[in-house]
Amino acid sequence: MDxxxxxxxxxxxxxxxxxxxPSMTELVVALDAREALVARTRYDRDPSLAYLPSLGGTxxxxxxxxxxxxxxxxxxxxxxxxxxxxxxxxxxxxxxxHASVQRIEDIHRHAQRLGHLLGRDAEATGFLSDLxxxxxxxxxxPHPGTPPTVLYIVWHDPPQTAGPGTFLDEIIEIAGxxxxxxxxxxxxxxxxxxxxxxxxxxxxxxxxxxxxxPDDGGWLRRPGWQELTAVQGGRTLAVNADLFNxxxxxxxxxxxxxxxxxxxxxxxxxxxxxxxxxxxxxxxTVP
Amino acid sequence: MxxxxxxxxxxxxLLTGTALVSVSxxxxxxxxxxxxxxxxxxxxxxxxxILVHLRLPRVVLxxxxxxxxxxxxxxxxxxxxxxxxxxxxxxxxxxxAVGAVGVLVAGLGARLxxxxxxxxxxxxxxxxxxxxxxARAAGGSxxxxxxxxxxxxxxxxxxxxxxxxxxxxxxxESFRSAIFWMMGNLSGATWSGNALLALYILPGTALxxxxxRPFDLLARGEDVAFHLGVRVERTKLLAYVVASLLVAAAxxxxxxxxxxxxxxxxxxxxxxxxxxRLLLPASFLAGAAxxxxxDTVARVVIAPAELPTGVITALAGVPLFVFLLVRRGVQ
Numbered sequence: 001m002d003x004x005x006x007x008x009x010x011x012x013x014x015x016x017x018x019x020x021x022p023s024m025t026e027l028v029v030a031l032d033a034r035e036a037l038v039a040r041t042r043y044d045r046d047p048s049l050a051y052l053p054s055l056g057g058t059x060x061x062x063x064x065x066x067x068x069x070x071x072x073x074x075x076x077x078x079x080x081x082x083x084x085x086x087x088x089x090x091x092x093x094x095x096x097x098h099a100s101v102q103r104i105e106d107i108h109r110h111a112q113r114l115g116h117l118l119g120r121d122a123e124a125t126g127f128l129s130d131l132x133x134x135x136x137x138x139x140x141x142p143h144p145g146t147p148p149t150v151l152y153i154v155w156h157d158p159p160q161t162a163g164p165g166t167f168l169d170e171i172i173e174i175a176g177x178x179x180x181x182x183x184x185x186x187x188x189x190x191x192x193x194x195x196x197x198x199x200x201x202x203x204x205x206x207x208x209x210x211x212x213x214p215d216d217g218g219w220l221r222r223p224g225w226q227e228l229t230a231v232q233g234g235r236t237l238a239v240n241a242d243l244f245n246x247x248x249x250x251x252x253x254x255x256x257x258x259x260x261x262x263x264x265x266x267x268x269x270x271x272x273x274x275x276x277x278x279x280x281x282x283x284x285t286v287p
Numbered sequence: 288m289x290x291x292x293x294x295x296x297x298x299x300x301l302l303t304g305t306a307l308v309s310v311s312x313x314x315x316x317x318x319x320x321x322x323x324x325x326x327x328x329x330x331x332x333x334x335x336x337i338l339v340h341l342r343l344p345r346v347v348l349x350x351x352x353x354x355x356x357x358x359x360x361x362x363x364x365x366x367x368x369x370x371x372x373x374x375x376x377x378x379x380x381x382x383x384a385v386g387a388v389g390v391l392v393a394g395l396g397a398r399l400x401x402x403x404x405x406x407x408x409x410x411x412x413x414x415x416x417x418x419x420x421x422a423r424a425a426g427g428s429x430x431x432x433x434x435x436x437x438x439x440x441x442x443x444x445x446x447x448x449x450x451x452x453x454x455x456x457x458x459x460e461s462f463r464s465a466i467f468w469m470m471g472n473l474s475g476a477t478w479s480g481n482a483l484l485a486l487y488i489l490p491g492t493a494l495x496x497x498x499x500r501p502f503d504l505l506a507r508g509e510d511v512a513f514h515l516g517v518r519v520e521r522t523k524l525l526a527y528v529v530a531s532l533l534v535a536a537a538x539x540x541x542x543x544x545x546x547x548x549x550x551x552x553x554x555x556x557x558x559x560x561x562x563x564r565l566l567l568p569a570s571f572l573a574g575a576a577x578x579x580x581x582d583t584v585a586r587v588v589i590a591p592a593e594l595p596t597g598v599i600t601a602l603a604g605v606p607l608f609v610f611l612l613v614r615r616g617v618q
Contacts (some may be wrong), residue, residue, distance in 0.1 A: 042458075043458070043459075100507065155396060155460045155463060155464075157391075157396055157397075157463075157464040157467070158463075158464070158467050158474065158593065160463075181591075184591070189592055190592040190593065191591045191592055191593075192314060192474070192586065192590065192591055192592065192593040193338050193341055193474060194313050194314035194315065194341050194586070195314040195590065195591035197314075197333055197336055197337050197340075197341065198314045198315045198333055198337065202331055207396070208397050218397055218398040218399055218400060219396070219397045219398075219400060221400050222400045222475065223341060223344065223474075223475060223477045224340060224341050225339075225341060226340075227333075227336040227341075228338050241460075245399070246476060281394065
C-alpha cells in the first residue's frame, strides 16, 4: 500500500529501483539496498551514488530516461499521482510507489513498506530501532532552563521557515529547542523580515548551503538580519541543506547536531553574560 | 482646483498620508505619534529596529521607485507617442532580469547580496544600449519611434528566452528566488541602497521635469516641434537615456514592478489632461503614492508572509484603470 492507498504488488523484491525523491533514495540506501538503485536525481549529491546516471531535477524527470532503465519500481511524490508521469509509468506496466513525507512518523511508514518491497524487512526493523534509539537519546538529554527559541531558515530569499507538522518542527523540539514559528498557519510558510525581527529568536539555524559548499553567512548582510540578537550574539548555525531539509534517514544526525549546538548555547547562557561574550563567534559551520 | 500647484499639493498630501499609514502598520504596529520619538531613540526595542532598519528604508524605496517608474512611463509615452509605451518598452526589464536571474542561478545570491542589484543594473544598461544601437542601425541618423519600439520588443523577447533557459537549469532554491525577484518586491530596501538610488533619481527627475515644454510640442508631431525651435533628436536621445537610467536604477533595487509606469500616467491624463508641466511632476507623486499603497498591502495582507509587490500593482491597478477609462468613455 502506498500513500495514495494503492496496492503496489511486486512478483519478488525490487531489483531495479528509480527514486525521484532524494529522501527516499537515502532511505533505500539506509535499508542496505543501494545496489537496487539504477538512477539518481541531480539532488542526490552523495558521492557514493555518483556512478548512477542522473535523471535531472525531481519535478519533471525525464520519462523516456526512466523507461529506458527498465525499472521494476519507481518511487514518486504522492502528489504526482494524477500527473502524466505516474499515469504513463503505470501504462507501461511499471509499478509506482507514491510517498509523501512531512513528519518523522512518515519515515517509519516508508521504511517498513519499502523494506518489504525491497525484500529488506529485517534491515527496516533494524534501521527503525536504531533511528528511534538515537532520537530518544537526544530527547532524553534536556538542556537547563527554558528551551531556546529557534528560527529555522529553509531558504533565505524570500525567507521560508518550517511550520507545525513538519519533521523540522519535530527535530527542533527533540533537540531541546522551541520552533519560533510553531504557531504558523502552514507547513512551509514564507515569512517577512519584519516578523522575524519582531519574534527575535534566540538561535538562527539556516540551511543555505549544500554538501561541500561554503556559507560565509553573506546573506546575513541583507536588511534586517543584523537586528536579531541571535545574529549580534553570533548564535547562527549554517547547516547542510542536503542533510537538514530532507525527511530521510538523516533526521537522527540532524537532531544530534542541533542538540549539540543548543547545548553550547544554553551552557553559555547559564554561565552568564561574560561567557556569552566570550562565545561570540563567526557564524558556525558544521562539517 | 484647476492650476498646477493645487493639484500637486493634493498629491503631496496623499503621498504624505500614505507614507504615515505605511510606516505605522505591519508586523509590529507603530502608532503615528510614536514614529518621531522612536526615530529620536526615545523608544527602544524591536519596534525601533523594525522602523529604522526595515520599514522606513522600504517606504523611501517605494517612493523613489514608484515615482521613477511613473515618470519614465510618462516620458516614454510622450516620446514614442504610443499609449502602450511603458518603462520597460526598451527591453530594460528583460536585460535586468537576465542579470539578476543569472546571479541567482549561479548561486551567488547567498554569498554576495549586492551582486543581484549590480547584475540587474548592468543587464538593464546592456539592454538599453543594445536597443538604441539596433534602432540607430535600422533607422539611420534619426531615432524613429516605431523602429525603437520594434527593437525593444525583439531584444526583450531574446532576453526572455535567455531567462527561460537560465530558469530551466536552476535548482529549486534559486528558482524560487528568481521568480520572487521577477515579480518585483521591495524587501531588499536599505539606507545605503536608497542613497545610491537617489544619485540617479534626483538629477534624473530634475532633468525630465525640465523637458515639459519640448514634450508638449513633440506631442503635436516632430516636424511641428522642430519648427517651433525644439532640437528634436537631441531632446529625444537625452530623454530616452535619462528615463532608462531611472528605470535601470529602480529595477536594480526592486525587481520588475509592472503597471505603475503604464497606468499612473494614463490615469492622470484621463483626470487632468495631457499638459506635461502638470503631468510630469504629478506622475512622480502619484506613482510614488500608488506603489507605496501597493507595497503596504503586499506587506500586511497575508502576514506573516509577504506578497510580491508587483502582484498588487497589477491586481489593483488594472481595475482602477479600466474604471477611469470606461468613465471617460461614458462622458
